[in-house]
Amino acid sequence: MPSAVLEVRGLSKRFGxxxxxxxxxxxxxxxxxxxxxGPNGAGKSTTxxxxxxxxxxxxxxxxxxxxxxLGLAPHQIAxxxxxxxxxxxxxxxxxxxxxNVLVGAHTRFHRNPFSKAAAEEEARQRQRADExxxxxxxxxxxxADVTTxxxxxxxxxxxxxxxxxxxxxxxxxxxxxxxxxxxxxxxGEIIRGIAGRGIAVLLIEHDMHFLLPLAHRVAVLNFGAxxxxxxxxxxxxxxxxxxxxxxxxxxxx
Amino acid sequence: MKSSLRWIAAFVLLAGLPFFLGSYYNDVYRKMLxxxxxxxxxxxxxxIGGQVAFSHFAFYxxxxxxxxxxxxxxxxxxxxxxxxxxxxxILVALAVAIPSTRxxxxxxxxxxxxxxxxxxxxxxxxGAVTGGPGGLANYRLPEVFGVRIAGPWYTVxxxxxxxxxxxxLLRLDRSWFGRACRAVRDNPEAAAAMGVDVARTKVIxxxxxxxxxxxxxxxxxxxDNTVNPPIFGLENAFLILFMVIVGGSGRHTGAVIxxxxxxxxxFVLSPLVGHHHVLVFGLLVLAAILVAPKGLIGFYDAxxxx
Numbered sequence: 001m002p003s004a005v006l007e008v009r010g011l012s013k014r015f016g017x018x019x020x021x022x023x024x025x026x027x028x029x030x031x032x033x034x035x036x037x038g039p040n041g042a043g044k045s046t047t048x049x050x051x052x053x054x055x056x057x058x059x060x061x062x063x064x065x066x067x068x069x070l071g072l073a074p075h076q077i078a079x080x081x082x083x084x085x086x087x088x089x090x091x092x093x094x095x096x097x098x099x100n101v102l103v104g105a106h107t108r109f110h111r112n113p114f115s116k117a118a119a120e121e122e123a124r125q126r127q128r129a130d131e132x133x134x135x136x137x138x139x140x141x142x143x144a145d146v147t148t149x150x151x152x153x154x155x156x157x158x159x160x161x162x163x164x165x166x167x168x169x170x171x172x173x174x175x176x177x178x179x180x181x182x183x184x185x186x187x188g189e190i191i192r193g194i195a196g197r198g199i200a201v202l203l204i205e206h207d208m209h210f211l212l213p214l215a216h217r218v219a220v221l222n223f224g225a226x227x228x229x230x231x232x233x234x235x236x237x238x239x240x241x242x243x244x245x246x247x248x249x250x251x252x253x
Numbered sequence: 254m255k256s257s258l259r260w261i262a263a264f265v266l267l268a269g270l271p272f273f274l275g276s277y278y279n280d281v282y283r284k285m286l287x288x289x290x291x292x293x294x295x296x297x298x299x300x301i302g303g304q305v306a307f308s309h310f311a312f313y314x315x316x317x318x319x320x321x322x323x324x325x326x327x328x329x330x331x332x333x334x335x336x337x338x339x340x341x342x343i344l345v346a347l348a349v350a351i352p353s354t355r356x357x358x359x360x361x362x363x364x365x366x367x368x369x370x371x372x373x374x375x376x377x378x379x380g381a382v383t384g385g386p387g388g389l390a391n392y393r394l395p396e397v398f399g400v401r402i403a404g405p406w407y408t409v410x411x412x413x414x415x416x417x418x419x420x421x422l423l424r425l426d427r428s429w430f431g432r433a434c435r436a437v438r439d440n441p442e443a444a445a446a447m448g449v450d451v452a453r454t455k456v457i458x459x460x461x462x463x464x465x466x467x468x469x470x471x472x473x474x475x476x477d478n479t480v481n482p483p484i485f486g487l488e489n490a491f492l493i494l495f496m497v498i499v500g501g502s503g504r505h506t507g508a509v510i511x512x513x514x515x516x517x518x519x520f521v522l523s524p525l526v527g528h529h530h531v532l533v534f535g536l537l538v539l540a541a542i543l544v545a546p547k548g549l550i551g552f553y554d555a556x557x558x559x
Binding site: 052073074075078079083084086090091092093094095099102103104105106107109113114118122161162165 | 424425427428429430432433435436438439440442443444445446447448449450451503
């Protein structure tokens with residue numbers, strides 16, 4: 001079994017009187033797609049934001065590649081190799097597609113802009129960015145202004161931009177939201193391709209029809225706690241999951 | 254190298270011109286070059302870095318005053334005076350930029366507006382050191398290696414300043430650093446998620462562009478050979494903002510176009526409409542912003558696309 005890249009142990013996060021995440025344990029391994037599902041308010045986004053450095057944790061430990069990342073700022077977490085996409089696309093609106101992707105590669109640039117080596121580094125990163133743009137299927141729009149992209153294309157740009165940072169772990173925040181069935185199919189292929197490169201994938205998702213066929217393993221959250229963890233088939237057959245999603249009446253029937 | 258040839262050609266052209274101009278047009282030309290230099294660095298701060306700051310022209314003043322004070326009040330050697338002047342600009346810029354990273358948009362604008370006002374107050378109240386409301390005058394550029402640079406040769410110094418500033422800004426803009434600046438401008442949260450240290454980027458941009466304005470100010474100090482508070486008032490702080498907006502914010506060529514047009518406009522207008530030229534100037538600027546929200550460079554973009 002491949003080693004765990006991300007390990008979350010006993011994670012808790014409180015907002016005032018509300019315990020948004022309580023004593024949560026899970027891990028994501030190299031090349032694995034871990035799906036995290038749960039109804040609204042289950043604590044998925046909070047967990048996501050703690051890992052990405054946007055929120056501080058109240059208790060527990062989050063370690064990445066064997067080192068604690070709690071307390072690091074978002075830009076430091078990105079530099080360690082955890083890149084994310086946003087649920088609502090957040091492109092850099094004044095820039096072209098390729099420049100957006102190159103911002104994703106920010107932590108891969110090490111040269112002084114005035115040095116001779118800078119041009120070589122820029123050319124190499126540009127070529128990588130071109131490959132990633134082609135990989136997500138935006139090749140036609142390479143030099144386009146990002147404001148001309150459709151919503152679905154904007155989602156693909158989010159992915160190419162995150163991949164440019166050479167992540168070891170990529171975090172997807174509800175990537176299926178707002179996409180058409182054809183776009184969903186394409187998105188599924190891309191995510192499989194990413195995991196196929198050995199990158200760990202943590203996928204937070206609302207849409208079970210999209211997630212269950214895609215994920216290698218699924219963790220189910222409800223009221224901030226994990227209520228189930230297993231293979232997609234096991235999750236589908238688990239009555240407490242149906243209960244959380246549809247209410248106890250539906251599960252009883 | 255094709256690009257270095259282009260820089261040399263630009264230098265020869267711009268530096269050759271003053272030798273064919275009379276002293277009046279030489280003076281106009283010098284000031285235009287200085288405005289272009291300032292507009293280029295302000296464009297990096299405002300248009301590329303996204304920081305709405307009104308302190309840029311004040312830093313021009315800090316540079317101008319500091320070189321004059323260090324040289325002629327404290328009698329320091331020329332190279333030391335230059336270095337101290339730059340150091341002073343950097344220190345003041347850091348003192349403003351570090352606390353300001355918590356401020357955005359409107360609040361940064363207010364803080365830098367306060368700085369610009371405070372600077373004029375300090376100049377007026379500075380007693381013998383700043384010369385008070387009358388400022389400092391009757392000084393001359395010190396000799397360098399026994400030579401006193403004057404006339405069109407001083408214009409060559411200004412051309413070198415302009416091209417060096419442009420070179421530095423262009424290099425930075427076309428690197429990861431320039432992309433990080435634009436990313437911070439467009440979406441700070443997403444920039445941070447991509448590994449950009451947002452606060453650090455903002456502080457570097459503010460300090461660097463303010464220091465560039467200060468260096469331009471040092472050069473300016475020997476154009477009129479006088480520095481006084483009214484020169485560095487708020488009017489010019491807004492003029493530089495208009496130059497960048499009218500030309501096309503975020504674009505180097507836009508900054509150059511805006512600076513040239515708005516600098517030359519009063520020269521064209523005042524013989525035509527006399528004292529009303531300020532009013533007509535305001536209306537033209539307003540019209541340009543309304544007709545071309547992306548700046549005059551936006552027309553060129555549209556023309557090239559079609």
